[in-house]
Amino acid sequence: MAINLQEIRTAFQTYVDTKVSVSISALTPAVPGTINPDEEFTFSVTVTNASTASGGINLVNVRYHIHVANPSVAKLIVPPVATATTRSGPTTAFPTLAPGTQVSEMFLFPIDNSLGSGGDSDSISGLKGVAGGAVGTTSIKFDIHADPDLSFLFPTNEISAQASRTLNIV
Numbered sequence: 001m002a003i004n005l006q007e008i009r010t011a012f013q014t015y016v017d018t019k020v021s022v023s024i025s026a027l028t029p030a031v032p033g034t035i036n037p038d039e040e041f042t043f044s045v046t047v048t049n050a051s052t053a054s055g056g057i058n059l060v061n062v063r064y065h066i067h068v069a070n071p072s073v074a075k076l077i078v079p080p081v082a083t084a085t086t087r088s089g090p091t092t093a094f095p096t097l098a099p100g101t102q103v104s105e106m107f108l109f110p111i112d113n114s115l116g117s118g119g120d121s122d123s124i125s126g127l128k129g130v131a132g133g134a135v136g137t138t139s140i141k142f143d144i145h146a147d148p149d150l151s152f153l154f155p156t157n158e159i160s161a162q163a164s165r166t167l168n169i170v
Helices: 005-019
Strands: 021-024 040-048 059-068 074-077 085-087 105-109 121-131 140-148
Touching (some): 005 140, 040 059, 059 074
Antiparallel strands (some): 021 040, 059 140
């Protein structure tokens, strides 16, 4: 059986697109009621990996990508470092963002950046945003970037089937 390595790559891309679910909680206004111009709001994001029974694999180097579709209507507020290291792009080569600054896009690098294959789920709560100075509509969008756990996919030190032969001493 020939294995096309490109199929492994495509399978992982499909896995992240179809087996990993992401969600954003309701946006909660700082002042009860509705979110008005120049007011803050809070929300949470959650990512859930597929269960082992449904073909789940371990994920590592998980980064949370959150952005605002129309930054003239609202901005995100960079969370404290205790929540996650926040960068302007998806790798550590991108600069960190200062907590408390307002941005239209951010990548959160959580301390626990892995998701197991047993239906593991992780959330970051208490994230904040602020409405712009005028009435409008936009969307807060959330996705993740992740890598496959190669030691899970390709385990090392595997033991083969065992051979045996009877030895009779006479």
